[in-house]
Amino acid sequence: MRKLIAGNWKMNGSLAANEALVKAMLDGLGGKVPASDMALCVPAPYLPQLAGLLQGSPIAWGAQDVSSHESGAYTGEVSVAMLKDFGCRYAIVGHSERRQYHGETDVVVAAKAQRALAGGVTPIVCVGETLAEREAGQTEAVVKRQLAAVIHAVAHCTSEIVVAYEPVWAIGTGKTASPEQAQQVHAVLRAQLAAATQHPERVHILYGGSMNAANAASLLAQADIDGGLIGGASLKAADFLHIVASAA
């Protein structure tokens, strides 16, 4: 399977900065086919800008969240149909920052994943343990519980999701899971997917958490690491392209 490297810009960017960043990425690719599939998940107001900048390029675009509701009186929410209007391919759901700061539960995350799939947008489902949970030996139980909720909701469409293992203690901290630590959890997730779908090999399981130009190759060399979800390093064209090249 081709690896997938997805950037998560979080709440960063401006019209001018986005244009410069995307231009630098496209210039860096130089019209060549990238070594992995690529996507940029950007703040919702910039989706039409990205749709324009990336049209005809090998880089897909996505959102960082999607509503669990179809439409109606949900002030501030963005529906999957709205994302689809801009040709959005992916939507991150259940990022730890949404779970932590916006109180998103496993049930809400699962409903978002289900809504995204039903609307034709691929959910990038984030799972991951906190430092306290890791130290308490609960890593496997936590990620399995988080993924089980999504599998339960999307049922026979499980092979169409993307999973991102993002240990919370590694996100934006500069602390990365070692390749062995990450692979161990990815193998657990793959086994869980295998029990739920006949095509577990179709599901990309991305690693996220301080992946950068220096550590990407060793993480991406692991058997069950099918790509990366990249925060900070996706804001620097050279670093992001280096990670993409490391996936070869």
Ligand code: PEP
């Ligand atoms: C993320 O936000 O999904 C992420 C992995 O961030 P960072 O790469 O900055 O740790």
